[in-house]
Amino acid sequence: MKYCPHCATPLNDTLIEGEIRSACAGHDCGFIHFNNPTPVVAMIVELEGGVVMAHNVSWPEKFYSIITGFLEAGEDPLECAKRETLEELNLHAQTAELLGVYGFPQQNQVIIAYHIQAHGEIKLNEELDDYKIIPPEKLKGWNMGTGLAINDWLAKRAKP
Ligand SMILES: [Zn+2]
Numbered sequence: 449m450k451y452c453p454h455c456a457t458p459l460n461d462t463l464i465e466g467e468i469r470s471a472c473a474g475h476d477c478g479f480i481h482f483n484n485p486t487p488v489v490a491m492i493v494e495l496e497g498g499v500v501m502a503h504n505v506s507w508p509e510k511f512y513s514i515i516t517g518f519l520e521a522g523e524d525p526l527e528c529a530k531r532e533t534l535e536e537l538n539l540h541a542q543t544a545e546l547l548g549v550y551g552f553p554q555q556n557q558v559i560i561a562y563h564i565q566a567h568g569e570i571k572l573n574e575e576l577d578d579y580k581i582i583p584p585e586k587l588k589g590w591n592m593g594t595g596l597a598i599n600d601w602l603a604k605r606a607k608p
Pocket residue numbers: 452453454455456457472473474477478479
């Protein structure tokens with residue numbers, strides 16, 4: 449963001465309460481761009497004993513991940529998780545359980561992760577162009593973002 453969304457004055461780096469913020473230089477405005485993280489809902493969708501890993505049209509060829517989505521205004525995160533599962537995969541959530549909440553500073557996001565047991569027949573929406581169903585014993589997370597949720601889910605299910 450380069451210009452103030454209220455008065456269109458250019459934003460300047462300004463020291464405010466010990467933090468450098470991008471702030472409006474307009475005298476009567478006072479707008480500060482806090483750049484707070486965006487919440488993102490992520491879903492470990494289990495179908496027929498495996499986890500749905502999908503490929504986004506904009507990603508490198510070999511990168512597959514669990515599905516994610518943005519909350520609508522006023523939407524409950526749990527409802528968002530079910531809605532995105534239906535919209536992106538055409539699957540219906542039978543159960544949906546909160547798995548954890550994860551910071552993702554690389555994308556300036558906070559991930560709210562759910563485990564969903566789903567049924568139905570997969571039909572990808574236009575954001576996705578491929579998917580795999582990975583058995584949990586072959587699934588591996590990674591060290592940031594949604595990968596952390598996958599690791600936690602695997603650790604939780606390994607417990608007797
Ligand atoms: Zn302004």
